[in-house]
Structure formats: C-alpha cells, structure tokens
Amino acid sequence: MAKAKKKAVKKAVKKTAKKPKLDAKAGTLTVDVDLKTYGLEAALGAAYLVTDLNFVSLGGDRKKTLSVTLEPKSGKATAAALNKLAAQFQAELDTAKVRWEISRNNLPVREHVAKLAAVAKPEAQAPARPNETKLTDEQQSEIDRLIAEVESEIAEMNQTKAVPDPKGIRDSWEKKNLK
Amino acid sequence: MKLSYDLDDKSVEFRVPKGTYSEDALRLAAQVLSRRAETYASDEGKHWEVVLEAKAAKAGKPELRALAGEFHNELVNQEYRFVVGAFNRNITDIVVTQALYSARGDESTVKRRDEDDPEFKKTVAELMKRTQGEIERTMPKKIADKGAPLPAAGAEDFNS
Amino acid sequence: MSRLSTLPRDIEPKLSQLGALNFRDMGGWFLISNDWGHWLMLEPADFKRVMSGAVKEGEPLYTELAQRGFLRERTDFDALVKTEARRTQFRRFTGPSLHMIVVTLRCNLACHYCHSSVVDPTRTDTDMDLETAKRTVDFIFDTPNETICIEFQGGEPLLNWPVVKFVTEYAQAKAKGTGRRLIVTLVSNFNLMDEEKLDWLIDHHVSICTSLDGPAVVHEANRPRLGGGASHAAVIKWLRYIQKRVQEQPERGYYLPGALMTTTRASLAHGPEIVDVYDSLGMDQVFLRPLSPIGYAKRVWHDIGYSPAEFLKFYEDTLDYIVDLNTSGKSTIMERFSTVLLTKIVKGEDPGFMDLRSPAGAVLGCIAYNYDGNIFVSDEGRMVAHQGDPVFKVGHVRDPWESVASHPTTRALALASTMDSQPQCMHCAHKPFCGFDPVFHYEMQDSMTGRLPSSPWCEIRMGLLDIMFKKLRDPKTRAVFDAWLTRDECRWAESDAHEPGTPIQETAA
Numbered sequence: 001m002a003k004a005k006k007k008a009v010k011k012a013v014k015k016t017a018k019k020p021k022l023d024a025k026a027g028t029l030t031v032d033v034d035l036k037t038y039g040l041e042a043a044l045g046a047a048y049l050v051t052d053l054n055f056v057s058l059g060g061d062r063k064k065t066l067s068v069t070l071e072p073k074s075g076k077a078t079a080a081a082l083n084k085l086a087a088q089f090q091a092e093l094d095t096a097k098v099r100w101e102i103s104r105n106n107l108p109v110r111e112h113v114a115k116l117a118a119v120a121k122p123e124a125q126a127p128a129r130p131n132e133t134k135l136t137d138e139q140q141s142e143i144d145r146l147i148a149e150v151e152s153e154i155a156e157m158n159q160t161k162a163v164p165d166p167k168g169i170r171d172s173w174e175k176k177n178l179k
Numbered sequence: 180m181k182l183s184y185d186l187d188d189k190s191v192e193f194r195v196p197k198g199t200y201s202e203d204a205l206r207l208a209a210q211v212l213s214r215r216a217e218t219y220a221s222d223e224g225k226h227w228e229v230v231l232e233a234k235a236a237k238a239g240k241p242e243l244r245a246l247a248g249e250f251h252n253e254l255v256n257q258e259y260r261f262v263v264g265a266f267n268r269n270i271t272d273i274v275v276t277q278a279l280y281s282a283r284g285d286e287s288t289v290k291r292r293d294e295d296d297p298e299f300k301k302t303v304a305e306l307m308k309r310t311q312g313e314i315e316r317t318m319p320k321k322i323a324d325k326g327a328p329l330p331a332a333g334a335e336d337f338n339s
Numbered sequence: 340m341s342r343l344s345t346l347p348r349d350i351e352p353k354l355s356q357l358g359a360l361n362f363r364d365m366g367g368w369f370l371i372s373n374d375w376g377h378w379l380m381l382e383p384a385d386f387k388r389v390m391s392g393a394v395k396e397g398e399p400l401y402t403e404l405a406q407r408g409f410l411r412e413r414t415d416f417d418a419l420v421k422t423e424a425r426r427t428q429f430r431r432f433t434g435p436s437l438h439m440i441v442v443t444l445r446c447n448l449a450c451h452y453c454h455s456s457v458v459d460p461t462r463t464d465t466d467m468d469l470e471t472a473k474r475t476v477d478f479i480f481d482t483p484n485e486t487i488c489i490e491f492q493g494g495e496p497l498l499n500w501p502v503v504k505f506v507t508e509y510a511q512a513k514a515k516g517t518g519r520r521l522i523v524t525l526v527s528n529f530n531l532m533d534e535e536k537l538d539w540l541i542d543h544h545v546s547i548c549t550s551l552d553g554p555a556v557v558h559e560a561n562r563p564r565l566g567g568g569a570s571h572a573a574v575i576k577w578l579r580y581i582q583k584r585v586q587e588q589p590e591r592g593y594y595l596p597g598a599l600m601t602t603t604r605a606s607l608a609h610g611p612e613i614v615d616v617y618d619s620l621g622m623d624q625v626f627l628r629p630l631s632p633i634g635y636a637k638r639v640w641h642d643i644g645y646s647p648a649e650f651l652k653f654y655e656d657t658l659d660y661i662v663d664l665n666t667s668g669k670s671t672i673m674e675r676f677s678t679v680l681l682t683k684i685v686k687g688e689d690p691g692f693m694d695l696r697s698p699a700g701a702v703l704g705c706i707a708y709n710y711d712g713n714i715f716v717s718d719e720g721r722m723v724a725h726q727g728d729p730v731f732k733v734g735h736v737r738d739p740w741e742s743v744a745s746h747p748t749t750r751a752l753a754l755a756s757t758m759d760s761q762p763q764c765m766h767c768a769h770k771p772f773c774g775f776d777p778v779f780h781y782e783m784q785d786s787m788t789g790r791l792p793s794s795p796w797c798e799i800r801m802g803l804l805d806i807m808f809k810k811l812r813d814p815k816t817r818a819v820f821d822a823w824l825t826r827d828e829c830r831w832a833e834s835d836a837h838e839p840g841t842p843i844q845e846t847a848a
Contacts, residue, residue, distance in 0.1 A: 045262075059196055113420055122428060275757055284744075288441070307505070
C-alpha cells in the first residue's frame with residue numbers, strides 16, 4: 001500500500017514539475033515554476049533563499065509561470081553541480097510551498113493575537129526566588145526582605161501610569177515551569 | 180543573465196523585464212547599489228534596458244558580472260520583501276505603531292522639574308560655575324590641528 | 340541548501356491541522372516554534388507525524404502540541420495573548436531608558452576595533468562643552484521613561500572629567516526633583532583612573548565598567564596605548580582595587596565593577612584563557628560578543644575580523660569550557676550571551692537586549708548623544724556618521740523629544756527591524772528569539788533592510804541559537820543553564836534594593 005502511495009506521489013510531482021534547463025556552457029540552471037501549483041510567494045521565496053550562493057534572475061510573468069535562472073556565484077559550474085543545484089532548488093520550492101500554506105492558514109490567528117496582545121493589560125510582576133533548598137535561613141530572610149522591597153515598589157509603579165520595570169523582574173520561572 | 184560588457188566604460192548592460200519586476204524594485208536596487216555603481220535605465224516598452232557603471236577605479240569582466248549579479252539578487256530581494264510586507268502588513272502595523280506610540284509618551288508621562296524653583300536654579304548655577312572653573316584650570320587649552328605631535332609613549336596624564 | 344531547512348522528501352504534508360509554526364532541521368532532530376515563543380524538540384518520526392497530520396487526540400504529543408499553540412483546533416487565544424503580551428512588554432515602554440553620552444572622542448588608547456573613531460588626546464575640539472552637556476541632560480529628562488540610565492562613553496570619558504562630574508551631579512539634581520529613577524555608569528579603559536576620581540565615583544554611586552579582552556597577549560594585541568605601551572596592567576590593577584574597596588565597605592552599597600570583552604581574530608585561539616582571566620578576577624560572567632565591522636573596525640576587518648563560522652566555533656568551544664567549569668564545581672561563571680538567549684527561549688521574556696527586540700531598541704530603548712549634541716539611533720549609528728554618512732542622525736539636543744521619536748529614520752528603523760517584515764525571518768524557527776540590526780546591514784549590505792540569505796549577522800545569530808537549542812538537549816548543560824537563569828534574576832532583584840544614581844550619605848561611625 002505504501003509503495004503504491006509513493007508511486008502516486010512521484011507521478012503527481014512529475015506532472016507538475018517541468019524539467020529544469022541546464023546550460024553547462026553558460027553555467028546556469030533555469031527552472032520554470034508553475035505558479036498555479038506553487039504560488040508566486042513560494043516561487044519568489046525559494047528564489048530569494050538561494051541568493052546567498054547564486055545570482056538569480058527572473059523571467060516570465062507573475063501569474064502563470066515564473067522562470068528562475070540560477071547562476072552559481074563561484075563561476076561556471078559543471079553539469080553535475082548544476083544537477084545537484086536543480087535538486088536543491090526543487091527542495092526549496094517544495095518547502096516554500098508548505099511554509100506559505102501554513103502561513104496563509106494561520107494569518108487570521110496571528111493577526112488576532114497580535115491585536116489583543118497590543119491592548120492587553122500588563123501582568124503584575126513578582127520578583128524571582130532562588131532555589132530555596134540551597135539557602136541558609138539568614139540568606140532566605142535577606143532575600144525575602146529584598147523581594148518585599150521590590151514588590152512594594154512594583155505595586156507603587158502600577159498605580160501610576162508608569163511602564164513595567166525595564167530590568168525585567170518577573171514571576172519566578174520556577175513557579176511557572178516546575179510541575 | 181544575458182550581459183553585455185563595455186570594459187572601457189567599466190559598464191555592464193542587461194534587460195529587466197517589466198512583466199516580472201516592478202519599477203519600485205528597480206529603483207530600490209539602484210539605490211542599494213549606488214555606492215558601487217551608477218545605474219541608468221531606459222524604458223524600452225516591455226523591458227528596461229539597464230546599464231551599471233562601476234564606481235571602482237578598476238572593474239574587469241568578473242567584477243562587472245558580480246555587480247550585475249548582485250543587482251539581480253537585490254531585485255529578487257525587493258520583490259520578495261514587497262510580498263512578505265504586504266502579507267504581514269496588519270501585524271507589522273500593530274507592532275510598529277505600538278512601539279513608536281509608546282516610546283513617544285505624552286505630557287502626562289513626563290514629570291517636569293520646576294525650572295524656576297530658586298533653590299534648583301541656584302544649585303545649577305553653582306554647579307556650572309564650579310565646572311567651568313575646573314575646565315579652565317585642568318583641561319588642555321590648545322586645540323591641536325591634525326598632525327599635532329602625539330604624546331610620548333607611557334605618558335600618564337593628558338590633562339596636565 | 341539555503342540557511343532555512345528544507346522538508347525531508349519522505350514527508351507528505353497535511354497542513355490543515357497545524358497552527359502557525361516554523362521548523363528547523365537540527366541534524367538528527369527537528370525544532371518547531373511559533374511567533375509566541377513556544378517550541379518543541381521532535382525526533383524525526385514525530386516531526387514527520389506532525390507535518391503529515393498524523394498526531395491523534397489522546398496522544399501525549401497531541402497534548403504537548405495543543406498546549407503550545409501548534410494545533411489550530413485547540414488554539415487557546417487567551418493563553419497566547421498573555422504569552423505574547425509578556426514576551427513583548429518592551430513595546431509598551433515609554434521611550435528610551437539607556438542614554439549613551441560620548442563626552443569626548445579623545446582617547447589614550449588606539450584599539451584596533453574601535454567603533455568610536457577616536458582622536459588623539461590633544462583634540463579638545465571633540466570634548467563635549469558645558470552648555471551642550473547641560474542641554475543633553477535636559478533633553479534626557481524630557482524623554483518619558485521613568486527610569487534613566489546614563490552611560491558615559493568616549494573616546495575615554497576620563498579625559499573630559501569635569502563634564503562627567505557635571506552631568507552626573509546635574510542629572511542627580513534633576514532626578515531628585517522629578518522623582519525619576521536614575522542610574523549612572525562610566526565605561527573607562529582605566530588607564531587614567533586615580534584615587535581621587537574613584538573616590539568621587541563611589542561617593543556619587545556611579546557604576547564602572549571597563550574593557551578586558553582577556554590575557555595580556557590578547558588584550559595588548561587589541562588595545563595598545565596610543566604611541567605604544569601596555570594597557571592591560573592598569574585594567575587588572577583597578578578592577579582588583581575597586582573590588583577590594585567594595586568588599587571592604589559594603590555599607591556604601593557600591594557596585595562591583597563590570598568588564599566586557601570584544602572578540603577579534605586575536606581572541607579566537609584563547610577562549611579558555613579569556614574565561615580564566617575573568618574567573619580569576621571573581622567576575623560572575625563573561626560576555627563572548629562578536630565584533631561588528633562598523634566604523635573603523637570595517638576598515639581593518641581584514642586584519643582583525645573573522646568569518647561567522649570562525650566566531651561560532653570559538654563561541655561553542657569556549658561555552659563548553661565554561662559549562663565544564665560549572666559542572667565540575669570549579670567555577671560558577673556565566674556566559675552573558677547565553678543567559679540573554681535563554682531568557683528568551685526558556686523563560687519567554689525580554690532580556691532587555693536592544694538588538695534582539697522586534698522592533699529593535701534603536702531610539703525606542705536606547706539613544707546615543709555625540710559630543711557636539713547630535714543625537715543618533717545608537718552608538719553604531721554615530722560611527723557611521725563619523726565615517727561621513729549622517730543617515731542615522733535623528734536630531735540634536737536642542738530639539739524636542741517628540742521630533743526625535745517621530746523622525747523618519749526612527750520610523751524606518753522600527754519598520755526595518757520588525758521581524759514580521761523580514762523575508763527570511765518570517766519562516767525561521769528562531770524568529771521569536773532573534774533580532775535584526777538595520778545599522779549593521781546598512782554598513783555591510785548598503786541597505787537598512789538587508790539581504791538575509793547572505794547576511795553575516797543572520798548567520799551568527801542563527802548559529803548561536805542552534806548552539807543554544809543543541810545544548811539544551813544535554814541534561815548536565817541544561818542544569819547549568821537553569822542555575823544561570825536563576826542567578827540572573829537574583830542579580831536584578833538585589834540591584835534594585837539599592838537606590839542607584841544618588842550620592843551616598845556618609846553614615847555616622
């Protein structure tokens with residue numbers, strides 16, 4: 001069953017992917033990207049990501065087929081290197097398609113959270129407590145005194161239109177994370 | 180990239196198709212590369228004819244190829260940035276607006292000192308007078324031109 | 340392959356179940372994360388099941404995914420909003436809290452990597468004058484943040500000692516009158532320090548930081564005296580002396596001095612020795628910072644610089660050494676960059692590191708004042724101006740704060756450094772923990788928005804975060820990191836117990 005599924009996936013990929021054009025003399029690889037399958041965002045995204053090692057020029061139109069030509073920066077590439085590049089670019093394209101689909105599916109969620117977070121009331125902060133098992137009684141009472149001082153300062157701050165403490169004294173992360 | 184070189188002019192020429200790239204991307208790419216090249220673009224209907232003239236003292240074929248290549252990469256960079264920017268526009272607007280608006284503050288967040296308070300004015304005047312005196316007593320008076328002799332090695336105090 | 344990972348070929352993606360997530364192939368396992376700072380480490384088989392929609396309700400993995408916002412059908416908006424609000428609390432800060440004042444460009448050292456484009460000590464035309472100093476403090480107190488931290492920089496600030504004292508006293512007088520919280524810090528190379536100056540700094544509660552690049556062989560290679568001569572001995576001498584004074588007089592509540600190192604090519608072979616020097620001085624942390632090729636450093640990069648890969652190797656090897664010191668009980672010294680990144684990763688909080696905020700802290704969190712009263716987005720922005728390009732100047736101390744806050748460059752930087760507007764960052768698993776520096780990219784790539792696939796900034800930060808996540812998988816290292824995070828919180832809590840920035844009143848004997 002798994003073998004049949006693999007074959008079907010390969011066939012589907014074969015249908016949508018046009019064979020890239022290798023020009024070993026010029027040292028370039030051209031891939032015609034079907035925008036109905038991949039979308040402009042994914043096509044541009046994959047082209048963008050490979051600009052670290054390649055010069056990338058585009059052709060075609062932005063509705064149907066984007067032609068992406070890659071030219072390794074290092075100079076003329078061999079046929080073998082260009083074949084490898086073709087496989088790498090195909091992987092980038094397929095991955096970009098997945099990334100953009102996830103992004104499109106979840107944009108409303110991200111926007112909603114961003115809006116609400118921007119107007120959310122700041123949390124009241126309590127200062128941290130160190131690992132208590134390692135402190136002596138004297139150390140613990142000193143820490144308690146310091147914490148009490150900071151807590152009253154924070155309470156005073158929150159009553160005015162003050163900003164949260166820029167030094168970032170927060171709820172103890174042990175309190176939040178230890179189970 | 181189909182490139183034509185003019186090595187005497189230190190320039191490289193190529194086409195930028197209008198159906199693929201926007202004019203905004205073209206202008207931004209030219210701006211980004213402006214430290215390294217002058218960009219000339221003529222509107223030829225379905226494409227722009229772009230010429231990059233290298234500013235470096237020497238520019239052979241490899242340098243001009245690299246210049247043209249970086250220009251094309253910058254075009255891709257800008258086009259993709261437009262796409263990403265448009266996609267995340269609402270989120271970016273919220274984030275930037277919140278940060279800028281908060282940072283600006285308003286009158287009520289700034290507690291101003293009463294600058295007319297006589298006691299405070301007296302403190303500041305004394306402080307400035309004292310500091311001015313110290314500057315006159317202790318700081319080097321001569322402002323050196325460029326090329327003034329450097330202090331000797333191991334000299335400890337440049338304030339005397 | 341690009342810097343972002345590609346999906347393994349044997350995965351057939353089924354994405355309808357998935358919430359917003361980015362993924363990264365960490366070599367043998369996968370990291371997934373989302374905008375809100377939640378993350379999970381997955382074995383390849385689990386990653387495959389996640390991406391192909393095969394995780395079923397009732398499984399432990401399903402619960403873990405749901406709790407972290409990775410499943411659309413189980414999105415807990417209240418929890419995500421709370422997480423995001425806490426993570427991005429700095430966006431509510433009213434204005435900058437850190438004000439870096441360059442009181443002079445004169446210096447007695449000739450550090451090879453100096454950003455400050457210093458001039459020789461006779462150039463008093465580059466000293467901040469008294470009127471500009473007063474106006475600078477007035478401007479600072481017109482910015483709205485309740486907390487003001489003034490940091491003296493240079494050149495060597497001690498070369499304009501009268502103005503350092505004036506700014507401190509004037510600011511303290513204004514802070515007293517307005518009820519603002521004031522912290523004053525001096526960054527000095529210590530080569531001009533003396534007892535009289537130190538007494539004054541202690542009396543006026545000005546904390547001190549210096550540069551210490553490690554053992555003498557590294558420090559002298561990087562930071563020779565102008566005209567020749569050694570600078571390392573003075574640093575060690577004064578660090579030890581100030582520590583002694585602090586420890587002998589705890590009632591004065593004065594700070595232990597701090598030190599920062601800068602990594603250059605000369606440092607790369609000496610990681611453990613650098614740590615040993617800091618440890619021998621009783622420093623509780625060392626900050627393994629990469630050097631940015633900005634200003635003068637850019638011109639000499641071929642001599643002092645290194646590739647991102649070289650820095651990352653240095654960093655990881657030295658971090659391993661530090662962790663070993665901790666696990667063996669030989670030392671408790673921390674590494675600062677780690678604690679900064681771990682604060683974001685493990686605690687989901689902002690560590691107050693300007694470069695790792697989205698948008699970055701330029702102007703919004705910190706601001707730089709040149710000796711002539713010109714205001715810049717950051718110290719690096721000031722350096723770009725010193726090389727002849729004033730693009731990062733946002734005003735002058737005679738301007739109102741509102742004009743600086745709404746300056747086109749301020750706004751451009753805020754937009755450029757917002758990760759959601761950055762193409763590569765948008766799909767990077769490290770996005771919630773990382774940051775973007777427009778000034779760096781302007782200098783390196785001629786563009787404030789940069790080109791991330793070929794950005795050394797990106798390569799280094801991505802590499803650092805890869806290292807952090809890999810280290811978190813080792814239980815021994817995780818225990819060390821947890822201890823550092825706890826101590827880091829205590830340090831902040833304890834420092835808040837004092838009232839910094841005000842003169843110490845002598846107590847009766």
